[in-house]
Amino acid sequence: MADVPKSEELAKIDHSLPPWQGWMDTPTEIREGIACYGVAPKNTEVVGFPNPRQWSPFDEDWKLPENWKEIVLEGLRERIERFRSLKIFMDICVRCGACADKCHFFIGSGDPKNMPVLRAELLRSVYRKEFTTAGKIMGRFAGARELTYDVLKEWWSYFFQCTECRRCSVFCPYGIDTAEITIIGRELLNLLGLNIDWIGGPVANCYRTGNHLGIQPHAYKDMMDFFVDETEEITGVKVEPSFNRKGAEILFITPSGDVFADPGTYTCMGYLILFHYLQSLGLDITWSTYASEGGNFGFFTSHDMAKRLNSKMYAEAKRLGVKWILGGECGHMWRVINQYMDTFNGPADFLEEPVSPITGTKFENAKSTKMVHITEFTADLIKHGKLKLDPSRNDNLVVTFHDSCNTARGMGLLDEPRYIIENVCNNFYEMPENTIREQTFCCGAGSGLNAGEDMELRMRGGLPRANAVKHVHERHGVNMLACVCAIDRAVFPDLMQYWVPEVDVTGVHELVANALILDGEKERTTNLRNEPLPGMEIEEEE
Amino acid sequence: MNFVLSIVVSFSAVMGLVLIPLVGVWALDLRTFFGTVIPYVTLLVFFLGLIARVIGWSRSPVPFRIPTTAGQQKSLPWIKQNKIDNPSSTLGVIGRMVFEVLAFRSLFRNTRMEFRDGPRIGYEWEKWLWLFALAFHYSFLVVVIRHLRFFTEPIPAFVTLVEQLDGFMQLGAAPLPGFMLPGVMLSGLVLLGAVSLLLLRRLWVTQVRYISLPADYFPLFLIIGIAFTGVLMRYLLKVDVINVKELTLGLVSFQPKTPEGIGVLFYVHLFLVSVLLAYFPFSKLVHFAGIFLSPTRNLSNNNRMLRHVNPWDYPVKVHTYDAYEDEFREKMIEAGLPVERMPEQPPEQAAETQQQGEKD
Numbered sequence: 001m002a003d004v005p006k007s008e009e010l011a012k013i014d015h016s017l018p019p020w021q022g023w024m025d026t027p028t029e030i031r032e033g034i035a036c037y038g039v040a041p042k043n044t045e046v047v048g049f050p051n052p053r054q055w056s057p058f059d060e061d062w063k064l065p066e067n068w069k070e071i072v073l074e075g076l077r078e079r080i081e082r083f084r085s086l087k088i089f090m091d092i093c094v095r096c097g098a099c100a101d102k103c104h105f106f107i108g109s110g111d112p113k114n115m116p117v118l119r120a121e122l123l124r125s126v127y128r129k130e131f132t133t134a135g136k137i138m139g140r141f142a143g144a145r146e147l148t149y150d151v152l153k154e155w156w157s158y159f160f161q162c163t164e165c166r167r168c169s170v171f172c173p174y175g176i177d178t179a180e181i182t183i184i185g186r187e188l189l190n191l192l193g194l195n196i197d198w199i200g201g202p203v204a205n206c207y208r209t210g211n212h213l214g215i216q217p218h219a220y221k222d223m224m225d226f227f228v229d230e231t232e233e234i235t236g237v238k239v240e241p242s243f244n245r246k247g248a249e250i251l252f253i254t255p256s257g258d259v260f261a262d263p264g265t266y267t268c269m270g271y272l273i274l275f276h277y278l279q280s281l282g283l284d285i286t287w288s289t290y291a292s293e294g295g296n297f298g299f300f301t302s303h304d305m306a307k308r309l310n311s312k313m314y315a316e317a318k319r320l321g322v323k324w325i326l327g328g329e330c331g332h333m334w335r336v337i338n339q340y341m342d343t344f345n346g347p348a349d350f351l352e353e354p355v356s357p358i359t360g361t362k363f364e365n366a367k368s369t370k371m372v373h374i375t376e377f378t379a380d381l382i383k384h385g386k387l388k389l390d391p392s393r394n395d396n397l398v399v400t401f402h403d404s405c406n407t408a409r410g411m412g413l414l415d416e417p418r419y420i421i422e423n424v425c426n427n428f429y430e431m432p433e434n435t436i437r438e439q440t441f442c443c444g445a446g447s448g449l450n451a452g453e454d455m456e457l458r459m460r461g462g463l464p465r466a467n468a469v470k471h472v473h474e475r476h477g478v479n480m481l482a483c484v485c486a487i488d489r490a491v492f493p494d495l496m497q498y499w500v501p502e503v504d505v506t507g508v509h510e511l512v513a514n515a516l517i518l519d520g521e522k523e524r525t526t527n528l529r530n531e532p533l534p535g536m537e538i539e540e541e542e
Numbered sequence: 543m544n545f546v547l548s549i550v551v552s553f554s555a556v557m558g559l560v561l562i563p564l565v566g567v568w569a570l571d572l573r574t575f576f577g578t579v580i581p582y583v584t585l586l587v588f589f590l591g592l593i594a595r596v597i598g599w600s601r602s603p604v605p606f607r608i609p610t611t612a613g614q615q616k617s618l619p620w621i622k623q624n625k626i627d628n629p630s631s632t633l634g635v636i637g638r639m640v641f642e643v644l645a646f647r648s649l650f651r652n653t654r655m656e657f658r659d660g661p662r663i664g665y666e667w668e669k670w671l672w673l674f675a676l677a678f679h680y681s682f683l684v685v686v687i688r689h690l691r692f693f694t695e696p697i698p699a700f701v702t703l704v705e706q707l708d709g710f711m712q713l714g715a716a717p718l719p720g721f722m723l724p725g726v727m728l729s730g731l732v733l734l735g736a737v738s739l740l741l742l743r744r745l746w747v748t749q750v751r752y753i754s755l756p757a758d759y760f761p762l763f764l765i766i767g768i769a770f771t772g773v774l775m776r777y778l779l780k781v782d783v784i785n786v787k788e789l790t791l792g793l794v795s796f797q798p799k800t801p802e803g804i805g806v807l808f809y810v811h812l813f814l815v816s817v818l819l820a821y822f823p824f825s826k827l828v829h830f831a832g833i834f835l836s837p838t839r840n841l842s843n844n845n846r847m848l849r850h851v852n853p854w855d856y857p858v859k860v861h862t863y864d865a866y867e868d869e870f871r872e873k874m875i876e877a878g879l880p881v882e883r884m885p886e887q888p889p890e891q892a893a894e895t896q897q898q899g900e901k902d
Contacts, residue, residue, distance in 0.1 A: 092832035412615030
């Protein structure tokens with residue numbers, strides 16, 4: 001992990017911009033702490049991506065094929081013909097600047113090329129040069145420039161300093177979506193084998209083992225067995241999850257991060273406890289080791305790769321013969337499910353319209369894709385009074401909720417998790433309104449940027465979010481940041497440690513499981529983290 | 543390129559454009575050319591260019607349904623959906639587009655980031671852009687409608703009505719009655735004011751100054767030129783309106799005439815408008831048409847309810863369950879996980895499985 005300056009140092013951010021030097025004349029520096037490592041050849045080869053070789057973004061020579069420029073420009077032409085979004089977004093920006101200070105990376109770095117409008121101009125300038133008459137004739141006066149090696153490196157640098165969070169798109173009067181620009185920009189870079197290893201590795205792993213950590217089926221099962229023991233120790237109840245079970249009614253798919261890293265593991269235990277509770281009410285659910293990844297790192301390389309990885313969900317549902325799919329807490333997983341999956345790999349006509357086996361609620365909003373978000377599922381259970389809850393078990397927590405970018409701006413899942421939190425916790429406070437719901441700030445490490453070597457970038461990008469958490473921490477004593485995203489759970493602990501060390505991180509279903517009163521449970525003295533429950537601290541000591 | 547150069551270049555370009563009709567009409571007396579040929583040609587360029595643009599955009603398909611959702615989705619019946627900002631029906635999309643196009647809803651969300659020591663990051667009130675933009679676009683619209691009086695005979699009632707509304711200020715507000723004849727039309731002055739404010743904002747806000755291209759200053763200067771010459775003609779250096787109307791009516795009836803006695807200022811005005819028309823389809827000004835086709839705004843978020851089809855979809859290589867099980871079958875059996883086929887496989891395949899196992 002690169003050395004990160006102390007938070008007091010990093011907080012001195014200069015947002016003033018060079019008055020005389022234009023951005024096209026400002027060279028790009030690829031530097032440690034901001035840039036991620038280049039993708040390793042073995043990871044490129046597994047999925048058959050172009051140009052596998054050992055390379056480093058910090059080297060002068062990126063070992064590109066000789067005709068790299070041709071490849072990129074042909075790729076761009078093809079994508080302009082395929083994506084109306086790209087074509088329109090290349091043409092209609094008026095540079096009003098409404099997006100400029102909306103990006104968490106600009107706020108946290110002061111680097112002008114992190115203003116969404118400039119990130120797009122990096123690509124637009126080349127588009128003008130190659131595809132517009134004005135650009136060809138007037139060159140820089142029309143905002144056009146040649147695609148050079150340095151421009152390519154600039155693209156790489158800034159398309160991997162964007163988390164595809166879409167916050168700018170909310171403020172743009174034309175809905176220009178930098179995520180779309182970055183997605184396609186990365187697709188172009190991918191044609192030359194210019195991805196980062198933290199994306200390339202998980203993609204290769206997902207492809208082969210079904211999950212981004214590369215956990216093989218037996219190890220996955222081992223980890224789940226460990227959770228079974230843990231939950232039994234804490235609750236006195238033995239949960240019995242099933243795997244790859246044919247004939248189950250529902251297939252459950254969640255990000256694999258929750259199976260292997262704290263604090264996501266507690267969320268995973270939360271699912272196990274909830275499903276066990278619901279078993280006697282008629283829930284018939286199975287997990288899968290083949291489709292053991294909800295997240296889709298393929299989405300951070302190309303549309304094709306996203307489709308290739310996503311295919312496993314329907315394939316597994318079909319093989320097991322389930323009726324519908326339930327999806328766990330995850331961010332970009334849900335952007336893909338909500339806006340791409342049915343188009344990628346549908347129609348899912350072998351599945352049935354999802355109906356909750358416990359409440360009978362038809363999830364009409366998922367009638368074609370046949371995949372329901374677990375907070376939709378759980379909120380419905382609570383609304384129907386199907387869960388016995390003791391929210392006071394979470395009384396040691398003062399909770400705030402972080403909307404994940406993708407579920408907020410690529411779906412609109414805003415009130416479901418809030419409804420759940422308000423029913424399982426007694427202390428809940430919102431962050432300021434400009435930092436939540438559709439205006440939520442990214443964790444700073446989405447879209448595959450949650451590597452170790454770019455820690456400075458992550459701390460910078462996460463600053464606006466952390467600052468809002470700090471605000472409610474100081475005002476209301478908030479000590480727990482709840483979220484519905486596995487990447488959030490993986491990256492927030494570092495971010496909080498850095499900016500607001502008093503605040504910890506949890507998934508929503510960890511809170512649910514803490515409050516859930518199971519039949520036959522022993523007197524619960526600790527929460528899922530083995531910390532004493534409120535009121536139990538003294539007994540612990542005795 | 544720094545902003546000074548951008549401004550100098552675009553300002554000089556507009557000044558150059560002003561000189562063309564001055565020289566052309568004054569010195570060379572090319573009235574027919576500037577009064578007839580140029581308007582016809584540029585109008586043709588405008589319409590054909592715009593049509594080509596829109597067709598060009600429409601020829602690229604929308605492979606995925608990617609609305610930016612800016613409110614609560616439609617989910618459980620008791621959760622209140624934000625039907626405008628996260629529409630799930632065509633009606634909702636129309637509502638969203640109406641708010642976007644007529645009221646600049648997204649711009650209305652704008653805030654200004656304040657970075658203070660601590661750090662304490664604030665998001666402050668900033669509606670100026672929204673206000674200037676709204677004033678600019680609507681006053682421009684009113685000015686255009688008012689100009690229909692030059693192209694119609696008899697003048698339609700709505701044009702007269704707009705004129706009356708536009709001129710309501712002249713009754714009470716004009717400080718010196720009689721001085722400001724003919725009646726003050728608010729729209730022209732608002733247009734000139736708003737476009738100047740947009741220019742000042744572009745220079746004043748450092749971020750916007752930094753991202754601005756000559757292509758951003760040029761249309762501002764051009765429109766300032768148009769509005770300025772228009773205001774000048776109306777209030778100070780009056781041109782013969784009867785003759786102007788003869789010319790403009792001639793244009794629309796395809797019996798072009800260029801009557802004598804129209805001041806050169808009119809030709810400057812007309813030429814700048816012509817340039818704007820011709821420039822429009824090839825510049826950022828096409829945002830006016832593009833917004834209607836923007837996939838993040840004009841689609842409903844009903845992705846999970848209604849399958850969206852990608853017209854260029856093609857099959858991709860996937861890693862099947864069978865390939866997965868072939869690789870991990872023994873480990874799966876050992877861990878008690880169900881498998882499709884028990885390992886009574888042909889020897890060469892068994893060897894392959896083992897090889898792969900060794901690689902891990």
